[in-house]
Every structure is written in structure tokens, then in C-alpha cells.
Amino acid sequence: MQDHATLHYDDKSISLPIVTGTEGERGLDISRLRAETGLITLDDGYANTGSCQSSISYIDGERGILRYRGIPIEQLAEHSSFIEAAELLIFGDLPSPEERQIFRDLLTENSSLHRDMRKLFDGFPSVAHPMAMLSAVINALQAYDLPQISIEDEESFRRAAALLMSKIRTIAAASYKAHLGQQFVHPRYDLSYAENLLHMMFTQPYKEYEPTPEAQHALNMFLVLHADHEQNCSTSTVRMVASGGANLYASVSAGVCALWGPKHGGANMAVVGMLEHIRDTGMPVQQYLARAKDKSSGERLMGFGHRVYRNFDPRAKVLKQAADDLLDRMHITDPLLDLARQVEEAALADDYFAERKLYPNVDFYSGIILRALGIPVDMFTVMFAIGRTPGWIAHWKEVTDQAAGRIHRPRQIYVGPELTNWQPKAERRSRFGWFGRRSSGQG
Ligand code: CMC
Secondary structure, rough: OOOOOEEEEEEEEEEEEEEOOOOOOEEEOOOOOHHOOOOOOOOOOOOOOOOOOOOEEOOOOOOOOOEEEOEEEHHHHHHHHHHHHHHHHHHOOOOHHHHHHHHHHHHHHHOOOOOHHHHHHHHOOOOOOHHHHHHHOOOOOOOOHOOOOOOOHHHHHHHHHHHHHHHHHHHHHHHHHHHOOOOOOOOOOOOHHHHHHHHHHHEEOOEOOOOOOHHHHHHHHHHHHHHOOOOOHHHHHHHHHOOOOOOOOHHHHHHHHHHHOOOOOEEEEEEEEHHHHHHHOOOHHHHHHHHHHHHHOOOOOOOEEEOOOOOOOHHHHOOOOHHHHHHHOOOOOOOHHHHHHHHHHHHOHHHHHHHOOEEOOOOHHHHHHHHHHHOHHHHHHHHHHHHHHHHHHHHHHHHHHHOOOOOOOOOOOOOOOOOOOOOOOOOOOOOOOHHHOOOOOOO
16 A cells, blocks of 8 residues: 655645555644645644644554554443553553552542642632533642643552543542532542532432442443543643643643533433424424424434444443443333434434434433433533543543643644734624614723
């Protein structure tokens, strides 16, 4: 196979190297394009742009494959704890028993919040969305963890990674408690990561929450399946912020903000909202699908479609089965699960979705699992953020490790006005024509 492509432009011919990845994916290296031709590339939404070379996770969207550091997601979902998967992503290998113990101890030591951090939660109105609290408090962590993270020093980085992994769980639970106006609950040192999260969210002063093995298993699997997904919107945001030299907490806080939107991590909330809407209005599934297909409706079938997967999202397959098993084992009947199955079946049989290769994604069934665990809808995207944290940390490290790495700074094609002169106020036309011209004003 050729190791370069030739581009003919004007009277020039330039050679563009082809870069090949471990699994044979090939990309055109255009880094010299502008210098040699004056051209840049234009790629709306970066749909066809490789922004980096990365060794963290691998997706084959055509075959529905996702691997963390080479290991298939199905194996990790079956065998790994979330923390083991996190160590794999962050440090590159499955941890040895000793490494596992060191990291476990660090998670335990770092699970409580500094007493002064409570004031941050007090500053939010009780109606604040937990995602707003999560991103703000993570960003503030740098102020409470003053020693700088030295990326060359393995121990310092390991401590910072464990601190963030542990504190994001405590911050998430505290955001939930603040939202409800309830007392914060201290972490317990005898529980697994997932159990401790449920404990801090659901324990009341008068009643200790006892997580069941089914709940711990399902939440652990949910977190493992969300742990990384190569260059998605929030991870690319973390990498972008990290490329400017920002610290780990600021970079991850930016990732939380990027995750919030309904086209990304907010889709798990939107799926449940959509199913409830169909249920509450009694709208036939076909009528809802017709709305989702109609571009002028501004609606989409939430939990369907993916930029990379043109086949089943492998995470959705595992979660669909997990939702079935969990409801069965907990003896819960959730009419939304039946409705979700009907919507999936109808969409998969519909030409619109088939032609565009739109299949259920990770968010389609995850909300059913979170509901069964008693997690309120407002916290769904927060749970996704906790799950995605190891991936964000791993990508921050990958960017920061590249000593000579360049700041991420895309270009653009400008389509605004040509050179225009400044005008005195009296000569300006109001943009709000129907309000008429302002007759007076300062400044
Ligand atoms: N419902 C109806 N039509 C859709 C949907 C959908 N869910 N998704 C894509 N399309 C249509 C879209 O209108 C377009 O049609 P046409 O070719 O006629 O213009 C075509 O499919 C291609 O869509 P696109 O918007 O160019 O695809 P994209 O790769 O830019 O968007 C997506 C990917 C995930 C944002 C989109 O599929 C979507 O909005 N899905 C619903 C929201 C959702 O479930 N998001 C979670 C994604 S997975 C987890 C995560 O990343 O956080």
C-alpha cells in the first residue's frame, strides 16, 4: 500500500505522507499542507479529522468494536472493577495486585473533601443543576491541592489521578445532597467504589443505605462502559484545554461542561424524558418516530445514532442485557423498559434509520439502569462524568507527556464582512428595527 498521497493544486504537486495505526487505519498527514500550498482543510464538526495519535482506546465503528488499551470492552465489563479499568486506561496496563493496593489506599486517603469546600456548595442555589456544581468544584480542587503535579514524577501523578478519581465521587454525591438540601454523608472505607457512591448519595441520618450486590454490579458495569471513548466531544475538550498547559483539574472540569449537552452526555437524561413523554401523552411510537425524522420538528430520536458507530454501539448491547438482568434480579417492572424495546424495534425496522445507519447508542438503555438504582434523572449525566473521568485523566496525561506538543489551535475560513469602517453612532442602523432607533444613551 502507498505510504503517501499526491495532491495536485495550481501548478504544484505535493506529497502527503500516510500515517498507519496499529489496527491498519490510515490517515493523511496534512501538517505541511498550508506551508506548501497556502490551503487549509475544512471539516465541519471534525467528522473526518484525526486530531492526534493516541494509544488509549480503539474504536472500529463499522464493526462495532471498542477496546481499552487493546482489551475488548465486553471482557472488561464482565471481569473488571471500575478502578481496575481506570488504572488500565490511566497507566497503560492492568494493575498488579501491589499496584492495585497502592491505588486503592490512595483512593481511600483522598475520598473526603476539605472542610472549606463545603462553602462552595453553600454558594449554589438549591435549584442548581448538579453538573454545574460538579464542574465548578472540580475546577476549584487545584486551590485545595496546592502541590503542583509533576508529570515526570510517577508518584505525584498517581496521587493526583487517585485524588481526582476519588474526590469526583464525593463531589458528585455532595452535589446531590446539596440539591436536596440534605447533610453530606462521609465516605466509608470498607466499600467498593460503586457502593461508596451509592452510600454517599442515599444514606440518611436515620438510615444507612445498604447497597445490594446487584446494584453494585450494575453501577460498576455502567462506569466501566463509560470510562473512555477516544476523541469524543468532552475528551477532545480536555485535550484542547490541556494543550494550553492547564492543570488536570481545570482540564477535567472543562470536560464536564462539554459532556453536559444533550447531544453528548446529556442524552441519557433526554432518553428518559423522551420515553416519559411518549408514555404520558399516549403518543403512538410511530408518531414519535415521524417527529424525530422531520428535521423541522427540531427533535431527534435520543439515544440513537453516533458519529463513529455505523453499526451497533457495543456498549449499548451490554447495557441492554444488563438492564434486563438488573430489573429481573431486583424484581422491578419498569414500563419504560418495554417502551424502550418498542421504540428500538420500530426504529431499526424504519428505512430512515437504516439508511443513515442509526443504531441505539450507550445512552439508550443506561437511563433504565440508573432509574432502577434509584438515581434521579438530574444525576444521570453526573454518573456519566464519574465514569468518563479515567479517560479524561489518561488523555490529559497523553497530551501533557508530549513535551514538545503544540497548543491545539484549529484554523477557519472567515465568511464575515469585508473591511468595514467604524461609524459614528448617529449613522448606525438599529439591528432591532421594530424597536426604532434609540434616541439617547450613554457610552
Ligand atoms: N434522530 C433522528 N435523526 C438523526 C439522529 C437521531 N438521533 N441522529 C442522526 N440523525 C440524522 C441527521 O438528521 C442526519 O440526517 P440527514 O443526513 O438527512 O441530514 C444524519 O442522521 C446524520 O446525522 P449527523 O447529525 O450528521 O450525525 P453526527 O455524527 O453529527 O451526530 C449524534 C451524532 C450522536 C450527535 C446524533 O446521532 C444525535 O444527535 N443523536 C441523538 C443524541 C444522542 O443520543 N447522543 C448520544 C451520543 S452517544 C454518547 C455520547 O457521545 O455522549
